Amino acid sequence: MKPLKEFTIPFVGLKIGKHLFEYKIEQAFFEHFEYEEFNGVNINVNVVLEKKATLLELHFEVSGWVNVNCDVTNEPFNQIIENEFDLVVNFGDEFNDEYIDILIVPHGTYEISIEQYIYELIVLAVPTKRIHPGVEDGTLDSDILKKLEELSPRLKEDKEKEDIDPRWNTLKKLLTDK
Structure with missing residues (x-):
């Protein structure tokens, strides 16, 4: 060179x-x-x-x-x-x-x-x-960012709240009432 x-x-x-x-x-x-x-x-x-x-x-x-x-x-x-x-x-x-x-x-x-x-x-x-x-x-508006947000894994706590059967909540109260 x-x-x-x-x-x-x-x-x-x-x-x-x-x-x-x-x-x-x-x-x-x-x-x-x-x-x-x-x-x-x-x-x-x-x-x-x-x-x-x-x-x-x-x-x-x-x-x-x-x-x-x-x-x-x-x-x-x-x-x-x-x-x-x-x-x-x-x-x-x-x-x-x-x-x-x-x-x-x-x-x-x-x-x-x-x-x-x-x-x-x-x-x-x-x-x-x-x-x-x-x-x-957070000011950039991009199709790629929207797709990444859509495909990103959700937090574990959010998923647990949706998947719990409401009958289990009453049983959990028994554990905390001691």
């Missing part, structure tokens, strides 16, 4: 200090990764790169929404996304990305690609169970 150029930061010409990079993520970004879980995307990413004498510190902030299908009703809705991540880029003899928040790049590297970190931040910010807000507060 060819890296996206707009997510490559050439840090060699930057002065020591903090630098802000802003990105607008849309559906085409996820098509590059062949990720098809989202119907639509509108996310803002702010990356603060702090260049120091011997290392780089990156702070990622992700906010916006992704349009996904509800796991209960399959209705599309906008899921709010917010996430943060800190990454330390250090210099060493060879490339090493074994650690979650530390990246070691070879001496002489003059740029860093951050597209994979942005992709993972967004995908991991989406809850594993996606439920439409209308399902939770």
Whole structure:
């Protein structure tokens, strides 16, 4: 997979200090990764790169929404996304990305690609169970919800009240009269 150029930061010409990079993520970004879980995307990413004498510190902030299908009703809705991540880029003899928040790049590297970190931040910010807000507060009117309500098992107490022969109620009174 060819890296996206707009997510490559050439840090060699930057002065020591903090630098802000802003990105607008849309559906085409996820098509590059062949990720098809989202119907639509509108996310803002702010990356603060702090260049120091011997290392780089990156702070990622992700906010916006992704349009996904509800796991209960399959209705599309906008899921709010917010996430943060800190990454330390250090210099060493060879490339090493074994650690979650530390990246070691070879001496002489003059740029860093951050597209994979942005992709993972967004995908991991989406809850594993996606439920439409209308399902939770009861405002969504859906045929699927009506069918689920119709087919759901009733509570045991409700069923017992309907199935009890009224003659048994008088016998139960004998047990409690002791």
